[in-house]
Amino acid sequence: MSAALKVTRPGLFDTLQDFGRIGFMALGMPTAGAMDRVGLRLANALCGNPAGMAGLEIGVMGPDLLVEADSVRIALVGPLSPALLEAPDAPPKPLEADRTHLLKRGQVLKVGMIEGASTAYLAVAGGFALPAFMGSLSTYARAGVGGFQGRKLAQGDCLPLAREQALPGDERKLGQPFDYGSGPIRIVWGPQDDHFSVRGRRTFTEAEYRVSKEADRMGIRFEGPTIEHAVSVDKGGADIISDGIGPGAIQVPGAGLPIVLLADRQTVGGYPKIATVASVDLPRLGRLLPGQTVRFAPVTVEEAERLRRDQEARIERTVAGFVAARPPGGIDLVRLYEENLIDGIVYERDHASR
Amino acid sequence: MLAGPRGQAILADVSVRYLSCGDTAFTVEFGNEISPEINGRVMALHAAIGRATGAGGLPGVVETVPTMRSLMVSYDPLATSRARLEPEIDALIARGLPAGGASRHVSIPCCYDDPEFAPDLAEVAKRTKKTTEQVIAAHLASPFKVYVLGFMPGLAYVAGLDQALYLPRRSQPRVRLPRSSVAIAMDMTTIYPFESPGGWHLIGRTPLWMFDQRREQPVFLAPGDWLSFQRIDRKNFDRIARAVEAGTFDWATLVQDA
Numbered sequence: 001m002s003a004a005l006k007v008t009r010p011g012l013f014d015t016l017q018d019f020g021r022i023g024f025m026a027l028g029m030p031t032a033g034a035m036d037r038v039g040l041r042l043a044n045a046l047c048g049n050p051a052g053m054a055g056l057e058i059g060v061m062g063p064d065l066l067v068e069a070d071s072v073r074i075a076l077v078g079p080l081s082p083a084l085l086e087a088p089d090a091p092p093k094p095l096e097a098d099r100t101h102l103l104k105r106g107q108v109l110k111v112g113m114i115e116g117a118s119t120a121y122l123a124v125a126g127g128f129a130l131p132a133f134m135g136s137l138s139t140y141a142r143a144g145v146g147g148f149q150g151r152k153l154a155q156g157d158c159l160p161l162a163r164e165q166a167l168p169g170d171e172r173k174l175g176q177p178f179d180y181g182s183g184p185i186r187i188v189w190g191p192q193d194d195h196f197s198v199r200g201r202r203t204f205t206e207a208e209y210r211v212s213k214e215a216d217r218m219g220i221r222f223e224g225p226t227i228e229h230a231v232s233v234d235k236g237g238a239d240i241i242s243d244g245i246g247p248g249a250i251q252v253p254g255a256g257l258p259i260v261l262l263a264d265r266q267t268v269g270g271y272p273k274i275a276t277v278a279s280v281d282l283p284r285l286g287r288l289l290p291g292q293t294v295r296f297a298p299v300t301v302e303e304a305e306r307l308r309r310d311q312e313a314r315i316e317r318t319v320a321g322f323v324a325a326r327p328p329g330g331i332d333l334v335r336l337y338e339e340n341l342i343d344g345i346v347y348e349r350d351h352a353s354r
Numbered sequence: 355m356l357a358g359p360r361g362q363a364i365l366a367d368v369s370v371r372y373l374s375c376g377d378t379a380f381t382v383e384f385g386n387e388i389s390p391e392i393n394g395r396v397m398a399l400h401a402a403i404g405r406a407t408g409a410g411g412l413p414g415v416v417e418t419v420p421t422m423r424s425l426m427v428s429y430d431p432l433a434t435s436r437a438r439l440e441p442e443i444d445a446l447i448a449r450g451l452p453a454g455g456a457s458r459h460v461s462i463p464c465c466y467d468d469p470e471f472a473p474d475l476a477e478v479a480k481r482t483k484k485t486t487e488q489v490i491a492a493h494l495a496s497p498f499k500v501y502v503l504g505f506m507p508g509l510a511y512v513a514g515l516d517q518a519l520y521l522p523r524r525s526q527p528r529v530r531l532p533r534s535s536v537a538i539a540m541d542m543t544t545i546y547p548f549e550s551p552g553g554w555h556l557i558g559r560t561p562l563w564m565f566d567q568r569r570e571q572p573v574f575l576a577p578g579d580w581l582s583f584q585r586i587d588r589k590n591f592d593r594i595a596r597a598v599e600a601g602t603f604d605w606a607t608l609v610q611d612a
Contacts, residue, residue, distance in 0.1 A: 004607035025398070025419045025428075027509075028503035143548070143568050144485035145506050191373030191381050216480060242502065242511075243386060244419035244426025246375035268421050276376030279431060304377035305431040312432055 003069030003161040005025055005124070007153050008108060013059030015139035016128065016159075017263075019052035024134055025244070025267040032138040032146065033263050035286030037120045038178060038315060039077045043123035046075035046100050046172050047320045054130070054137035054147070055123035056159075059217075060289075062111025062120065063153055067103045070165035074109070074297075076099045077174075078120025086230045090146035099173030100125075117287040118215075126163035140264060142218075175321035179314070184297035186278040186284065187250065188304050192240060195272035196252070200228035204274055207257065210293045216266040220288060226256030227274065242270040248277030248285065249262060250296075260285055275307040278304035280311045362543060367494065370447065372440055378416075379428040380436060382443060390512070393501055396420045397578045398451035400447040402442075403427065420577045421502045422511075459610045464536050464558040465591040466490045471535075471559035474524075478538070478555050482519055490585065492516040494559060495611045498581040500544060500591045508547035508565035508573040512581055515541045527553030532558050536583070547573075558583075561595035564609075568601050 017040065020033025034040040034057055041051045048244045049055075056062075059080065076083055080097040086108040095101050095109070098118070103109060130137055130148060139147025147158055193201060209222035229252070231237035238254035245251075251271040260277060261269075262285060277285055278299060288294070297334045300308070355476050365547045373381040382399060385392040400420040406412045414434025419426040429439060466472050466486075479486045500515040517536055528551060531537075535546045537554035547564035554555060560583075575581070586594070597603035 023417045023428075024507075024573070026503065026577060027508065029507045029573065134572065140507075143567075145507075145572075150567075188374050191375050223539065231523065241386065241422050242504065243381055244375070244379070245382075245426045246379035246428060247376075248376050258563055266505055267419060268502055273375075276374065276379075278376055279378050300435045301374050301377055305435050308377055308431045316507045317391045352474065 001074065002129075003164045004158040005109075005161065005271040006066040006157060007063050007067050007070070007159070007307075008066045009064040009110075010153050010155050010157075011058060011063040011111065012061045013216075014063050014153040014169045015057050015059070015141065015151075016130065017057040017138045018054040018136055019138075020263065021134050021136035021138050021140070021146065028267050029134065029143075029312065030140055030264050030267060031247075032140040032217070033136070034121070034138075035263050036121070036283040037286075038180070038283045039119065039121045039287075041121070041176060041315060042098075042174065042246050042318065043075040043077040043121040046077070046098075046322065047073060047125040048126060049123055049127060051291060053123070053127045053316075054155075055121050056113055057121040057123060058083070058114060059116055061113050062122070065109045065111070065159075067105055067107045067109070068106055068158070069161055069163075072103050072161060072163070073100050073169075073171075074103060075123045075125075075299075076111070076120065077123075079115045079117050080111065080120055081115040083112050086110060096325075098177060100171045104350040106196045116289070118266045118289045119287045124161060125166060125352075128163065129160040129162045131161065135265075142264065154301045170294040171325040172322045173325040174337075175323050176318075178329060180284050180287070180316050181281065183293040185281045186299045186304060186307060187248075187275040187297055188278055188301055189275050190273070191243070192278070193274050195230055195237065196274050197228045197230045200230070200256075201274065203227050205296055205298060208293050208295055211288045211290050213290045215288065215290055217262060219259050219261040219265055220264060220285065222258045222260070224257065227252050227256075228256065229329075231270070238271060240270055240272050242268045245269050245273070246276055248251065248279065249273045250275045250277065252321075278307060280304065280307040321352035372443075373424075374436075375426060375428075377436070379426055379432045379561050380440070381424045381426045382552055383424040385423050388501075390499070395451065396423065396425050399425050399443075399447065400577070402446050402451050406446065412439070415439065421504075433549075441494045446504070454585075457515075458576070458581070459578060459580045461577065461596060461608045462536075462560050462562060462581060462583050463562050463586045463590070465494075465586050465588055466493075466558040468559075468588050468591075471591075472557050474537075474555040475557045478519065478521065478557060481521055484518070489557065492519050493543065494583055494585060495540065495586060496543070498583075500575050500581055502575055502581040503573065503577060506548060506550065508575065510544060510564070510575045510579075512543045512545075512575075513541055517541065521555060523553040527551055531556060532559065534563060545560075545575075558598060560592050561586075561598055562603075563598055566598075566601075569605070572609065574605065578582075 018033035083095040144150035209224035214221040229237035233254040520559040536558040
């Protein structure tokens with residue numbers, strides 16, 4: 001029997017994502033990919049996977065997954081509340097996030113709710129055994145491509161695993177949680193900031209904007225004060241000849257409210273884009289929930305590039321700072337309870353040899 | 355504009371605007387109008403950057419997105435920077451871009467005869483003061499060119515429709531129209547790659563799928579393609595549709611390199 005994780009209860013919007021389908025925007029193909037590339041990357045790093053391997057992006061509420069493999073090592077990254085592990089003959093056990101866990105055949109991982117954010121990640125060591133489409137496993141549900149059958153996970157889906165069983169090794173966890181930052185969302189003016197009046201640009205950077213209910217992988221519609229176009233909307237002030245849409249582009253249609261375009265955004269569009277979210281803060285956008293508020297603060301392209309390099313260095317330090325997920329002294333209580341309920345005794349050397 | 359080798363126009367005197375798209379992309383804007391000349395420059399730079407990256411140049415450039423009048427260049431800010439790339443793009447333009455370049459001619463079979471396929475044909479004829487046969491003939495004779503793909507994977511904006519067929523979009527867009535519908539609006543035609551909403555006038559249907567994920571190259575059309583329609587009857591439509599559905603259709607028969 002081949003190894004798999006079986007969805008016994010689907011979550012709200014769980015899709016497989018990697019770093020996106022790169023190189024086909026000229027054919028109208030959106031890149032898709034992880035909404036929070038930092039979260040996916042940390043989950044992969046915990047598992048020992050390449051940074052951009054496809055993992056499961058959890059949207060708001062995660063699935064229940066039955067382990068149909070001898071064993072599988074997973075990493076959960078994100079503010080989960082917390083996940084539960086159920087086994088046929090044992091009480092449910094809470095599982096911490098931001099670390100790896102070794103799961104055994106017959107156990108059910110209940111990922112559960114995310115708290116205070118929209119997005120979390122589950123990576124499996126070795127990855128999923130699914131075919132890439134146009135070079136990527138990222139799910140783009142609007143065209144039904146990538147990931148698992150081109151869609152979010154549903155009841156009964158069996159996600160095939162690349163490894164029949166987990167490799168030996170210790171569980172690992174983040175030394176400290178990754179700091180996504182908390183100030184205003186950094187933006188770079190353009191490409192069409194000149195389509196807005198001075199007053200409109202001031203409104204955009206001085207007001208607070210709230211995430212509306214219309215927020216998904218394609219983008220986030222914000223609520224707040226309207227942004228004035230330079231030329232009145234009935235004279236075409238909200239129309240441009242369509243041009244390319246980069247990640248984090250903030251388009252402002254005639255109604256004057258900003259829409260930040262994210263992973264599943266279309267490749268070209270005809271609304272003026274007042275600004276673009278600096279890539280350092282895209283993971284924050286990818287985690288926002290309806291009702292949360294943000295402010296936008298301009299930086300230059302050079303500053304945005306430097307912020308991104310700094311963030312990269314912080315991610316690398318976080319990865320270098322992973323620690324073994326067991327208490328000082330060497331005994332892993334989780335394993336102790338999992339594996340030694342019959343004997344009741346465990347020796348240090350048993351763990352050292354694993 | 356200078357004359358280049360083999361009489362090709364070389365675009366060395368082109369002035370462009372660089373527009374910021376954050377720290378992962380910028381747009382090179384060649385003008386603020388829709389014209390074959392401007393789009394030719396866009397496509398020439400798209401091709402030149404493709405050649406340069408293909409030969410290992412322009413490290414950090416990820417991909418380029420051509421539209422009617424501009425080219426978006428996306429890059430990895432961890433591998434390069436805007437300050438490094440902009441002069442390199444300037445140099446590519448200054449060196450001269452061969453206008454035009456290799457483009458394909460693609461022939462699209464289209465059935466105009468079935469009222470189910472062409473629900474708006476009679477209305478288009480009435481509003482343009484033509485017979486339905488004259489509308490079909492004008493569509494068949496139009497020198498179409500693919501300018502942009504977008505909105506959904508494989509959806510091509512194809513300009514060059516005979517001016518006599520110029521109509522604005524429908525005031526009431528359809529909520530659902532069938533895959534492979536052939537439609538017109540303004541000076542353009544398009545072929546819907548998926549069942550989708552749409553506000554254009556439906557005048558026929560092709561048995562081809564503009565997007566088929568089973569194909570190695572799932573998107574059939576590409577920016578820069580020349581395109582014409584070939585009229586087929588319902589019988590031929592059904593025959594080709596069966597082959598397309600089965601994945602046995604030979605797409606290469608539709609393409610000629612110009």
